[in-house]
Amino acid sequence: MAKVNQASASRRTDIVSAAIEVFAEIGYFRATTAQVAERAAISQPYVYRFFTKESLLVEALEVSWQRIMQAFQRVIETSSSELLEIGFIRAYEEIMQSHRSEILLQMQAQTIADPPVRDVMQQGMNEVKQLVLHAFEEAGIENAADRTSDFLARGLLCNVSMALDMPDLMVKR
Secondary structure, eight states: OHHHHHHHHHHHHHHHHHHHHHHHHHOTTTOOHHHHHHHHTSOHHHHHHHOOHHHHHHHHHHHHHHHHHHHHHHHHHHOOGGGHHHHHHHHHHHHHHHOHHHHHHHHHHTTOOOHHHHHHHHHHHHHHHHHHHHHHHHTTOTTHHHHHHHHHHHHHHHHHHHHTTOGGGGOOO
16 A cells, blocks of 8 residues: 555656646646646646646646745755855745746746645745745844845846846846
8 A cells, every 4th residue: 555655656756747847838828737738748628636726727826935944944954054045045036947947837836826836936925035034033143024025026037037047137246
């Protein structure tokens, strides 16, 4: 029985990974579960065994937010208070490079008003905001709330810069 559960968990992960790629490449609304199934090398009915299209998007977004939270938590555990913000920036840049499709998917999801999608996006952004704010406060960073807002805004600008292939947006003057 444990092997069956492990296999099912592995297939779920494969489906979510495929969905992230397909949704990011062609857009959530244009993508089909058949395309996700093809990318995961499984049948479409097998996708529906685990997910509806919307629940698949929600799961994919949860994965992307968890990745960011885990990376930022590692920064908190390993960085001095002086290097905290730089650590967050580097961690996010690494995610943008290694998991570009997840960031593109989050960008798309910001425009989707369906309550489950909106809820996961709001929850993810709130969790990141609270983690960064708390870390800044604990480190004694002045104006922690303002610095947190600036950090989040810079992250969104990083997303736009990456999506539009306009690295010059990120050049500090």
